[in-house]
Amino acid sequence: xxxxxxxxxxMAAGRSRRFAGGDKRLAVLxxxxxxxxxxxxxxxxxxxxxxxxxxxxxxxLALGLIDPALRIIRAPRGDQGLGASLADAFxxxxxxxxxVNCRAAAVLLGDMPRIDPGTxxxxxxxAERDSILRPCQGGRPGHPVLFGRDFWSALEGLGGDTGxxxxxxxxxxxxxxxxxxxxxxxxxxxxAEALAxxxx
Numbered sequence: 001x002x003x004x005x006x007x008x009x010x011m012a013a014g015r016s017r018r019f020a021g022g023d024k025r026l027a028v029l030x031x032x033x034x035x036x037x038x039x040x041x042x043x044x045x046x047x048x049x050x051x052x053x054x055x056x057x058x059x060x061l062a063l064g065l066i067d068p069a070l071r072i073i074r075a076p077r078g079d080q081g082l083g084a085s086l087a088d089a090f091x092x093x094x095x096x097x098x099x100v101n102c103r104a105a106a107v108l109l110g111d112m113p114r115i116d117p118g119t120x121x122x123x124x125x126x127a128e129r130d131s132i133l134r135p136c137q138g139g140r141p142g143h144p145v146l147f148g149r150d151f152w153s154a155l156e157g158l159g160g161d162t163g164x165x166x167x168x169x170x171x172x173x174x175x176x177x178x179x180x181x182x183x184x185x186x187x188x189x190x191x192a193e194a195l196a197x198x199x200x
Contacts, residue, residue, distance in 0.1 A: 081161025
């Protein structure tokens with residue numbers, strides 16, 4: 001299993017139109033870090049290979065992404081929605097010869113910095129090439145979703161703003177859940193009100 005690593009994708013190519021007051025990715029958290037850089041640091045604490053999905057015009061340094069280990073994937077269709085961004089990202093992963101032995105990709109959202117690292121570690125350990133894995137807390141599924149390598153080509157065919165839901169619906173027998181006691185799998189910062197609640 002160690003010879004088949006898991007790559008992490010941090011999705012951050014959206015426009016975040018629900019978040020008032022500028023680029024959500026630069027929103028400042030209570031600890032002084034920016035939202036996107038904090039989410040990437042969380043991923044990097046667990047996954048050896050982290051790729052950040054950005055729009056073509058984005059400047060990583062301006063977004064606080066100063067870690068040289070982070071790799072950038074450009075999403076030319078990012079404006080079309082999360083599904084289109086996922087398709088761009090998985091197309092890039094599938095073409096990367098360094099990932100030929102990768103068993104799964106963990107899809108994390110760039111606005112979810114409060115997931116417990118222990119949750120990510122458990123998900124990474126349980127990921128398999130022929131399954132789709134997601135955490136569940138209190139009977140409610142959350143993020144991230146880990147897509148086994150067998151599903152990457154299906155993800156390349158996504159579009160629009162439905163995220164990975166069409167692939168989940170197409171392969172229900174391959175979907176597994178991992179029970180966790182981690183409310184962070186549901187806590188995304190998609191509005192200014194959500195950020196204020198985090199500060200409280």
